[in-house]
Amino acid sequence: MDEKPPEGKKWLCQRCGNCCRWPGLVRVGDQEVDAIADYLNMTSEQFIEKYTEVTPDRRGLTIISKPDESCLFLEEPNICQINDVKPIQCGGFPNTWNFPGWEKSCEAVLVPKENFDSEVKKRDS
Ligand code: SF4
Numbered sequence: 388m389d390e391k392p393p394e395g396k397k398w399l400c401q402r403c404g405n406c407c408r409w410p411g412l413v414r415v416g417d418q419e420v421d422a423i424a425d426y427l428n429m430t431s432e433q434f435i436e437k438y439t440e441v442t443p444d445r446r447g448l449t450i451i452s453k454p455d456e457s458c459l460f461l462e463e464p465n466i467c468q469i470n471d472v473k474p475i476q477c478g479g480f481p482n483t484w485n486f487p488g489w490e491k492s493c494e495a496v497l498v499p500k501e502n503f504d505s506e507v508k509k510r511d512s
């Protein structure tokens with residue numbers, strides 16, 4: 388079961404890029420495909436052909452990984468090339484979903500919910 392942040396707190400991503408590097412699926416739904424394709428100035432069909440493959444359960448699409456298992460859109464050092472339109476799955480971790488032991492590989496820090504936006508600004512300044 389996913390670990391929830393304590394009441395009144397949220398984890399703030401520190402942009403370490405680890406979750407873009409570990410093996411796993413980066414699922415994309417129809418609307419995400421359209422938004423990313425638009426962002427990359429290509430058609431959805433072109434995006435699907437070039438950047439995705441069918442998931443092992445054959446129920447959807449996932450972004451193709453590089454040979455080292457990192458996401459194809461991860462650019463060193465730790466830059467998501469589609470950050471403005473990244474999949475919901477990416478933005479939701481670790482607050483909306485995570486897995487046992489996730490905190491060993493993620494550098495996110497707990498901050499009070501009411502300070503979240505200002506902490507994001509501070510992190511990005
Ligand atoms: S789409 Fe961006 S945020 Fe999501 S795994 Fe790939 S590089 Fe990371």
Ligand code: SF4
Nearest residue numbers: 400401404406493495
């Ligand atoms: S592993 Fe955690 S801190 Fe690192 S980029 Fe992903 S969510 Fe952010």
